[in-house]
Structures are given as structure tokens and as C-alpha cells.
Amino acid sequence: MQKGKGKPFLEVFASAIHEDYRFPILELFVFFYALGTFALASFGSALLTMGASEEAVAYSLTSSVLGTPLFVFVILVFKNLAYGFGSDIEKGVIQTYLSYPLKRHQILSAKLLSAIGLSLLILLGIQIPALYLLAPDVVTPYFVVVLLTYAANLSPILFISGIILLATLMLRRGGLALVFGIVLYFAFSIASSMLMFVAFATKSSAALQIISLFYPSTALSRYYGMQFYPGIGEVWAPTFPEVALYIGASYLIAIFTFAMAYTYFCRRFSV
Amino acid sequence: MKRWTILLGRGGAILIAIGCATFLVSLIPSATVGNFKGNGGLWAETWDVRYENVLSPQQGLSVSVTANSTIKVYLLEVRFQTIYEWINETHPHLYETNPSQMFNETYLTEFLEANPQTVAIEREIGDGGTNFEYTPTKVTNVSLVFCNPNPSFTQISYEGYMLLIIAPKAKMQILSQITIPVGFVLTLPWIVAYSKTKKKSMRNF
Numbered sequence: 509m510q511k512g513k514g515k516p517f518l519e520v521f522a523s524a525i526h527e528d529y530r531f532p533i534l535e536l537f538v539f540f541y542a543l544g545t546f547a548l549a550s551f552g553s554a555l556l557t558m559g560a561s562e563e564a565v566a567y568s569l570t571s572s573v574l575g576t577p578l579f580v581f582v583i584l585v586f587k588n589l590a591y592g593f594g595s596d597i598e599k600g601v602i603q604t605y606l607s608y609p610l611k612r613h614q615i616l617s618a619k620l621l622s623a624i625g626l627s628l629l630i631l632l633g634i635q636i637p638a639l640y641l642l643a644p645d646v647v648t649p650y651f652v653v654v655l656l657t658y659a660a661n662l663s664p665i666l667f668i669s670g671i672i673l674l675a676t677l678m679l680r681r682g683g684l685a686l687v688f689g690i691v692l693y694f695a696f697s698i699a700s701s702m703l704m705f706v707a708f709a710t711k712s713s714a715a716l717q718i719i720s721l722f723y724p725s726t727a728l729s730r731y732y733g734m735q736f737y738p739g740i741g742e743v744w745a746p747t748f749p750e751v752a753l754y755i756g757a758s759y760l761i762a763i764f765t766f767a768m769a770y771t772y773f774c775r776r777f778s779v
Numbered sequence: 780m781k782r783w784t785i786l787l788g789r790g791g792a793i794l795i796a797i798g799c800a801t802f803l804v805s806l807i808p809s810a811t812v813g814n815f816k817g818n819g820g821l822w823a824e825t826w827d828v829r830y831e832n833v834l835s836p837q838q839g840l841s842v843s844v845t846a847n848s849t850i851k852v853y854l855l856e857v858r859f860q861t862i863y864e865w866i867n868e869t870h871p872h873l874y875e876t877n878p879s880q881m882f883n884e885t886y887l888t889e890f891l892e893a894n895p896q897t898v899a900i901e902r903e904i905g906d907g908g909t910n911f912e913y914t915p916t917k918v919t920n921v922s923l924v925f926c927n928p929n930p931s932f933t934q935i936s937y938e939g940y941m942l943l944i945i946a947p948k949a950k951m952q953i954l955s956q957i958t959i960p961v962g963f964v965l966t967l968p969w970i971v972a973y974s975k976t977k978k979k980s981m982r983n984f
Contacts, residue, residue: 549946643836
């Protein structure tokens with residue numbers, strides 16, 4: 509960032525935070541994330557899986573706390589991106605920001621830092637210490653597994669968020685973009701479940717590999733031997749480098765959608 | 780209102796939210812999901828495992844033991860089979876010559892000296908008894924081991940419950956006791972500034 513541009517950037521960032529997290533939205537989310545982590549944490553599958561490795565236990569525990577909180581995270585991010593950013597466009601707030609001595613990509617970065625960055629910080633900042641409190645000897649030695657589980661589960665959300673951002677910029681209407689995002693999220697979840705069944709029915713690993721490109725948690729769960737269908741282990745058992753590759757590829761896809769949104773905002777977007 | 784006041788205030792409100800959540804979690808009672816009990820004796824200078832299970836950080840164990848003489852009670856984070864195999868490997872001819880010697884106090888002491896990390900709880904009880912609660916910090920095997928160091932037979936009686944807990948109560952209480960007051964202190968300037976702004980706007984109205 510160039511010298512002297514920090515303050516306008518912080519102004520836009522502070523204004524975005526003020527709009528995205530009005531009192532007591534942030535506090536309520538923190539409360540439910542903290543409560544949800546303890547209420548949803550389960551070692552059940554780890555105990556049921558005879559001879560499960562300690563890594564698999566760390567994966568299983570982290571996955572157990574991600575279910576509902578991740579859906580809540582999706583709502584918060586979609587609301588901030590589509591509704592928050594969309595209403596800024598509709599009300600002409602973006603026009604005011606464009607008059608600031610800031611480049612367009614900096615304005616978008618400040619908005620995204622508030623909409624996605626802070627939401628992510630709340631989720632991880634609450635859940636990881638809560639997991640540590642619950643099971644320090646599971647989280648500490650396998651912290652990489654915990655982070656990997658979060659990374660695998662967050663990439664599809666970031667991918668859809670990128671599409672929502674692009675849709676918001678193109679449609680210029682927050683409400684419509686929000687509906688589009690929710691429909692897209694469910695469509696992807698349904699398609700993923702259907703492909704999973706196809707993989708099980710045809711005993712083909714190709715369907716699972718396609719899902720893993722968008723939902724790398726599928727590859728990670730297979731790596732740790734979690735069975736969503738009986739006998740699926742015989743269909744596909746990825747190695748760790750393969751899992752890392754799928755996680756990397758899914759983030760590349762997510763980065764590509766955001767890059768498109770940035771390009772559109774910087775070059776084509778007109779108020 | 781100054782920005783740092785808002786920042787501190789919101790930070791404090793977040794701490795209060797965390798404190799309230801952990802306090803609420805600490806209020807959830809534990810549930811008893813299984814029990815075990817037994818009476819019996821231990822021959823002089825021997826040890827024995829009377830209970831073993833697999834526990835997770837959401838499963839605790841509450842145990843009470845009484846004996847008519849001084850005995851040692853251990854809760855070990857290991858299976859009985861592991862202790863048995865270790866002794867067998869360390870003293871390979873023991874099983875062939877006299878298998879009952881496997882339960883000699885000396886071999887348990889050797890095992891504990893070689894594997895001190897397996898000891899979760901160690902108690903020495905006299906004529907009275909002892910009670911303890913244990914919650915592991917990882918998914919682990921646990922074995923309740925009694926060791927009689929006396930040169931005579933000792934009568935023991937034990938009873939235990941497996942508890943299902945949502946989170947470690949003590950940790951939750953400590954966390955809420957810290958975060959709520961700290962959060963309240965941090966929010967004070969924000970609340971004061973907010974009430975002043977409100978008063979001013981009321982006066983202007």
C-alpha cells in the first residue's frame with residue numbers, strides 16, 4: 509500500500525465493519541459459535557471406528573463441530589457479500605468510496621476483509637481454542653490436521669462466495685444476488701450428494717474425484733477412512749499428496765472466481 | 780464516540796458473549812451412562828486390573844475405593860494387554876516358568892518407571908478410602924489398577940461410574956469467571972460514552 513493511503517483504506521474497512529456487524533450481530537454469532545462448538549463436538553465416530561488413528565480422531569472431532577456452525581458462517585458471509593455489498597451499490601455508497609484516494613481493488617479488498625475475513629476470524633478464533641479446551645491432547649499434536657479439515661471445508665464456501673460477489677456486482681441488487689447464492693449453495697450440495705451416490709452405485713472413483721475438486725473434504729474424509737456409504741473405501745482411497753492436490757485445486761478455483769470479481773470491479777464496473 | 784472506545788467496547792462484548800456461552804455449558808450436568816463395582820482381595824505384593832475401557836474427553840470416570848490396609852490405586856492410560864505384553868517382552872521367561880509371577884508388584888513398578896506418561900492418577904489409600912474423578916484430554920484406553928505392597932492379603936471394595944459430559948466443567952467455569960469481568964471492564968467506557976451521547980441527543984430533542 510502506498511504511503512498515506514492507509515487511512516482511507518481503514519476508513520472504508522471501518523465503515524464496512526460497522527455495516528456488516530451492527531451490535532449485537534457479532535456478539536450473537538460469537539455466542540452461538542462458542543456454544544455450538546461444545547454442544548456439537550463428538551468423538552462418537554472416532555470411538556466407533558476400531559483402531560482409528562489419532563489423526564483420524566482429530567479429523568473426526570473437527571468435522572463434528574463444523575456442521576451447523578459452517579452453515580451459520582455461510583449465512584453470515586452471504587448476507588455480508590450480497591445484502592451488504594449489494595445495498596451499498598444500490599444506495600450509492602460505493603460511489604462515495606470511489607471518490608476516496610484509493611484504487612478500486614483496495615476498496616473491494618476492504619469490503620471483503622470485513623465481509624469474509626472477519627467472519628472467518630470469528631469462526632476460527634472461537635472454534636479452535638474451544639476445541640483445544642475440550643481436547644488439548646488431540647488438537648495440539650495434530651494441529652495441522654485440524655487446520656487441513658477447516659481448509660477443506662471452507663474452500664467450497666469461498667468458491668460460492670466468489671460467485672455471489674460477481675453476481676452482486678453484475679446484478680447490482682443485493683436481494684437477488686443473495687437468493688442466487690442460496691440457490692447455488694443448495695444446488696452444489698445436492699449435486700455433490702447425487703455424485704456421491706453415483707460413485708457408490710457405479711463403483712467409479714471419477715465421480716468422487718470430481719466432487720473433491722469442489723468439496724475437498726470428500727477426499728480428506730476418504731483419506732481418514734470415514735465411510736459415507738458401506739464399501740466406498742474400495743472405490744477410492746486417495747493418498748495424502750492427492751488430498752493436498754485437491755485442496756490446492758479447490759482453492760485455485762475459488763481464487764479464480766475472486767480474480768474475476770476483482771477484474772470486473774476494477775475494469776468494467778460503473779456506478 | 781471515539782473509535783478506540785467502540786473497539787474496546789465491542790471486544791469486551793465479545794468476551795462477555797464467550798463467557799456467557801461457557802457459563803451456560805458449565806451448567807449442563809453430566810449424565811451417568813454406566814457403572815461397575817466389585818469386592819475382593821489382593822494377595823500380598825501383587826497387582827491386578829479391575830476395570831478397563833476406552834474414554835474420550837467427553838467421557839469421565841468417577842471412582843471410589845476402600846481397603847482394609849494400605850494399597851496403591853492407579854488409573855493408567857493404557858490397556859491391560861499393553862502392560863501384560865510389556866512385562867512379557869521385558870521378562871521373556873517369566874510366563875514359561877511361573878505365569879502368576881506376572882502379577883508381582885515388582886513388574887508393575889518396573890512398567891510404571893519405564894512408562895511414567897501412562898499414569899493418569901496415582902493414589903495411596905490407608906484404612907479409609909479414596910474418591911477421584913478423571914476426564915481424559917484425548918481418546919484413550921484406561922485401566923483401573925490396584926497394587927498391594929503389603930506382605931499380607933488385603934480386602935478391597937470399589938465402585939465407579941462412567942460420566943457423559945459436554946465439556947470439562949472446571950475449565951468452562953474458570954474461563955467464564957475470567958472473560959465476563961474482563962469483558963465488562965472493557966465495555967464500561969463504551970456504555971458510558973453511549974449513555975452520554977443518548978442524553979445529549981435527548982436534551983437537543
